[in-house]
Structures are given as C-alpha cells and as structure tokens.
Amino acid sequence: MMESNPLQPRFTSDNLTTLQSHILAEEQLHPDATGDFSWIMSAVALAGKTIANKVRRARIEDVLGDHGDVNPHGERQQKLDVIANEIIMRCLGDRANIAVLASEEGEQPIVLRNREEGGRYCVMFDPLDGSSNLDVCVGVGTIFSILRNERRKPREMPHYLQPGYRQVAAGYILYGSSVVFVVTTGTGVDMFVLDQSIGAFVLVATKIRIPAARAIYSVNEAYSDHFPPAYREYLAFAHAEGYSSRYIGSMVADVHRTLLTGGVFLYPPTKTHRGGKLRLVYEANPMAMIIEQAGGRAIAGAARILDLAPTDLHERTSVVMGSPEEVAHVERFICREQSTV
Ligand code: AHG
Ligand code: MN
Ligand code: MN
Secondary structure, three states, X not given: OOOOOOOOOEEOOOOOOEHHHHHHHHHHOOOOOOOHHXXXXXXXXXXXXXXXXXXXXXXXXXXXXXXXXXOOOOOXXXXXXXXXXXXXXXXXXOOOOEEEEEEOOOOOOEEOXXXXXXXXXXXXXXXXXXXXXXXXXXXXXXXXXXEEOOOOOOOOOOOOOOOHHHEEEEEEEEEOOOEEEEEEOOOOEEEEEEEOOOOEEEEEEEOOOOOOOOOEEEOOHHHHHHOOHHHHHHHHHHHHOOOEEOOOOOXXXXXXXXXXXXXEEEEOOOOOOOXXXXXXXXXXXXXXXXXXXOXXXXXXXXXXXXHOOOOOOOOEEOEEEEOHHHHHHHHHHHHHHHHOO
C-alpha cells in the first residue's frame, strides 16, 4: 500500500463536507467559541455565491466595462467592482457581530457598531480582484481578511489597522473555471469548490502545502526596467537557471496557481508605484496568511509582510510570496542590495 505523504494536501473524495459544516466542526474544538465566526463565514460564502453568479452572467446582463467612476486610488471602477462591493455590504452588513466593514472600493471603512454593541470582528475585503480582466473572461476573485475588534485605548490606531499576523482568518474566492473558496483560520489551509447543483461549497482539500520550490516566477516583466536592481538581478538569475514564467494579472489567480503548483509571485516597486501597487490590508495580508499557513513565505523588501503595521486602510506594499525556497532566492538579492547601500 502507498504511504500517504504528510506534506501533500489531503484531497477528499466523499464531497460531503460543506464549508459551513467544516467551520462549525472547527468551532466545536474551541470551548469558548460563540458561533459568531461561522455566522460571518456563512455571509462571506453567500456573497461569494452571489458574486459568482453575477460574474458568470456578466455579458448576458450587460454589466461588463467601466462604471464611469474612480475608486479611492484613482483607478477606474468596473461595473462589477461596484456590484460585488454592494453584494458584500448587503451580505455582511446585517451580521450583528461585525464592527467594521472596509473595502477597496470605499474611501472610509464603514463602522457598524462598537464593541459594547456586539461588534467583535472587522472584515476587510477586495470585492473583485483583477477586475480589468473581466471583459476577457479571465479568472477574478474576492479577497477577505478578518481581524478581532480589539478593545483599544483612546487615540490609538483604529482597530482595523493591525499587522497581518493578528488576522483570525483570511481567504479568497476565485471565480475561475470553477469557483474555489480557499480559507485559513490559522490552522492550515482548506479548499472548497462550489457545487452549483446543490448551491454549496464542498471541501476538496485540507492542510494544503505549497511546494517547497518550483522554477516559475510570476511578475509583470514589462515593468522590469523600473524595478529596483535587486529584482532585475533576480530575474537575470531566473533566466540563467531556465525558469518559466506565468502571469495572469489577477493577483488572486496568480497566487492560487502559486499555492497549488509552486513558484514565486512578485509585484515589486515600479516607476508608477514606488512603494508597490498592491494594498497591504485587503490584498497582501490575507494572501500572505494563506501562503504562510501553507508553508510558504511572503515578504515586502526584507520584511515579513504579516509583521508590517498598517497606518492607512489603503496603503500599498511591494509583494514577494510563494514557495519558501523561491522567496529565499529573491530575498538573497534584496538583502545583498540593502547591505551595499
Ligand atoms: P484590482 O482589480 O483589485 O484593482 O487589482 C488588480 C491588481 C492585482 O490583481 C494584479 O496582481 C495587479 O493589479 C496587476 O497589475 P498590473 O496590470 O500592473 O500587472
Ligand atoms: Mn485587487
Ligand atoms: Mn479590486
């Protein structure tokens, strides 16, 4: 009989465990759990199913293309950015235990209730990541990050601005050739696929582990002339070593591929985005938690992404994440550069 490899994800074959029952079962392991958390996850799942339906029907319902407005970052909003944002607000907005909802599409976070009124969690999200790919039918996704609404002293940073290592859960829903829900609550990474016929996310893999190494990099190489020298030196190394390249242009899809097949995803500082383009709170942090929980690494320059202390909801960061050995290659060039400055 073949020995099972503990480093491989356990793919399930019974397909009888739904996301909801999985979260409820996990909650049973915590004697002090109130059920609040599974209540939030069910709202995220409902939002994911509703957005998936909209994405599938986008061309039919004629909701592709520009909304005609810009988001807080000055980027043009797609109609579906706005629709996905509204769906999430509707699904999570009436969950009595949510204190703050914050989105890429809203300048300010929405404070629903304080701690005394039962607001125990802050949920931050990118409603639709990669939305400029929608018109051409490429995978897009929803990214979410959940923090505890800690009691804070007056004048301290607002409660939704906490380093990523304090996330209690994070994940994404990828609307690709199938709809995939990937989540971590800090005890490994689980993956669910939407079974349209029963309208539920069913568990397909638990304890996913990212491959330790894979000679693939994922970066918008067209900007490489403007990358800091360390990233250009890394690319020269990767070329010399015969690496392959894959870049979709939706972070959620690029990181999902990296999680399952290995390699490294990068969004370095560029001429237009000197501090990096991706948003720390609702893009980099949740994806970094997933990658770390799967045994990978996620860095910004020489720092661990999850250790960065955000000072603004929409602040940006550079990103390098993926297989531990591949991130270490990039890190080697970054650290060499820093030591010669
Ligand atoms: P969003 O659609 O939420 O604004 O995010 C787009 C992001 C991210 O998904 C992707 O990795 C990156 O933009 C692609 O940027 P480039 O087109 O500059 O490569
Ligand atoms: Mn995004
Ligand atoms: Mn987005």
